Amino acid sequence: MRPSDLLTMTPSGLYCPQADAHIDPVRPVRRALITHGHSDHARAGHGAVLATDETLGIMAVRYGPDFAGATQAVRYGERVDLNGVTVSYHPAGHVLGSAQIALQCGGVRIVASGDYKRARDPTCAPFELVPCDVFITEATFGLPVFRHPDTRHEVDRLLASVRVFPDRAHIVGAYALGKAQRLMALIREAGYEEPIYVHGAMERLTQFYQDQGVQLGEIRKVQAAERPKLGGAIVICPPSATQDLWARKFPDPVTAFASGWMRVRARARQKGVELPLVVSDHSDWDDLCATILQTGAGEVWVTHGQEDALVHWCVTRGIRAQPLHMLGYGDEGEVEPETNVLAGEAAPAEAAT
Numbered sequence: 001m002r003p004s005d006l007l008t009m010t011p012s013g014l015y016c017p018q019a020d021a022h023i024d025p026v027r028p029v030r031r032a033l034i035t036h037g038h039s040d041h042a043r044a045g046h047g048a049v050l051a052t053d054e055t056l057g058i059m060a061v062r063y064g065p066d067f068a069g070a071t072q073a074v075r076y077g078e079r080v081d082l083n084g085v086t087v088s089y090h091p092a093g094h095v096l097g098s099a100q101i102a103l104q105c106g107g108v109r110i111v112a113s114g115d116y117k118r119a120r121d122p123t124c125a126p127f128e129l130v131p132c133d134v135f136i137t138e139a140t141f142g143l144p145v146f147r148h149p150d151t152r153h154e155v156d157r158l159l160a161s162v163r164v165f166p167d168r169a170h171i172v173g174a175y176a177l178g179k180a181q182r183l184m185a186l187i188r189e190a191g192y193e194e195p196i197y198v199h200g201a202m203e204r205l206t207q208f209y210q211d212q213g214v215q216l217g218e219i220r221k222v223q224a225a226e227r228p229k230l231g232g233a234i235v236i237c238p239p240s241a242t243q244d245l246w247a248r249k250f251p252d253p254v255t256a257f258a259s260g261w262m263r264v265r266a267r268a269r270q271k272g273v274e275l276p277l278v279v280s281d282h283s284d285w286d287d288l289c290a291t292i293l294q295t296g297a298g299e300v301w302v303t304h305g306q307e308d309a310l311v312h313w314c315v316t317r318g319i320r321a322q323p324l325h326m327l328g329y330g331d332e333g334e335v336e337p338e339t340n341v342l343a344g345e346a347a348p349a350e351a352a353t
C-alpha cells in the first residue's frame with residue numbers, strides 16, 4: 001500500500017478511505033479522529049469522534065455535551081481497529097489530552113502529529129516518539145529564526161517584574177486552552193504562592209484542568225469590582241482582552257503576552273506588549289528538525305505554518321517532503337495569519353524589563 005492510498009487530502013481534511021475517517025476535519029464528517037481540543041482541530045458536529053478522554057472533555061466544555069453524534073475515548077497506546085486499519089493515539093506534549101494519531105495498514109505507518117512540542121510541560125503527558133514511514137508535521141515555527149528559550153527563564157522575568165513593580169497589576173495574555181494553564185503551573189514551580197487571577201473566559205477550562213488533577217494552586221476569577229485593588233497581582237486573560245477597556249481598570253497595568261511569536265520584536269511592539277514572554281506550545285525549528293530525523297520517516301508531509309523552509313530542509317537531507325497547504329488550521333493555538341516574519345522583520349525580542 002502506498003501512503004497516499006492510506007491517507008489522502010480532501011476539502012474536509014486528511015482522510016483515510018479504508019477506515020472512513022478524517023483526522024481533525026474542518027467540516028462535519030461521519031467519523032473524526034481528533035488530535036487535540038484547540039478549536040481549529042476539534043470542531044463540533046461530527047457523526048462520531050474518537051479522541052482521548054481529556055480531548056472529549058475539553059470539547060464538551062467548549063461545545064456542550066452534544067458536540068457529536070457519538071464519542072469513543074481512546075487511551076494512549078491503545079489499538080483500535082477501523083476496518084483493517086490500526087489506529088493508535090500517542091502523547092503530543094501540546095496541551096492536556098493532545099495526541100499524535102498513528103494509522104497502520106499493509107505495512108505502512110503514518111503518524112499525524114497534530115500540534116506538538118518537545119519542551120517540558122507540567123500540565124500534559126510528554127511527547128512520545130513514534131517511528132513511522134510518513135510523519136505529518138506542523139510548521140507553526142518552521143523557520144530557523146524561531147528558537148524558543150527555556151520557559152523557566154521567561155517565567156522568572158515575569159516574577160522579577162512583579163517584584164520590581166509591586167503596585168502594578170501584571171496582565172498576561174495567554175491562549176485559553178493549554179497556554180494559560182501551563183503558565184500557571186510554571187509560575188507555581190517557580191515558587192509563587194499568591195492567588196493567580198483569571199479572566200472569566202478561561203475559568204471553565206482551567207477548572208477542567210484542575211478536575212483532571214493538574215495542580216495549579218489557588219486560582220480566582222476576577223470580579224469586575226475588585227480590578228482596581230489588584231496591584232501587584234498576576235492576572236491571566238485571553239490575548240485580545242489585554243487591549244480591552246477591561247484591562248485598563250487594573251492599577252497601572254503591565255501588559256505581558258505569552259507566545260512563541262514574542263520572539264519577533266516587531267510583533268510585540270505592534271501589539272503594545274510591555275513584557276513579551278516567549279512561551280510556546282509548539283516545537284521550535286530545532287525540535288521540528290530533530291523530531292523528523294528521530295521518527296526515521298522517509299517521507300514528511302508538512303501541514304500548516306511555515307511549510308516551505310521545512311520542506312526544503314527535509315529535501316536537502318534526502319527526505320521526501322511535500323507541503324499539504326491545508327487551510328483552516330492555526331486560528332487558535334498560536335498561528336498568526338500574517339507571515340511578515342518572512343520579510344526580514346524577525347529578530348529576537350528584547351527583554352522588556
Ligand SMILES: [Zn+2]
Nearest residue numbers: 038094115333
Ligand atoms: Zn493546537
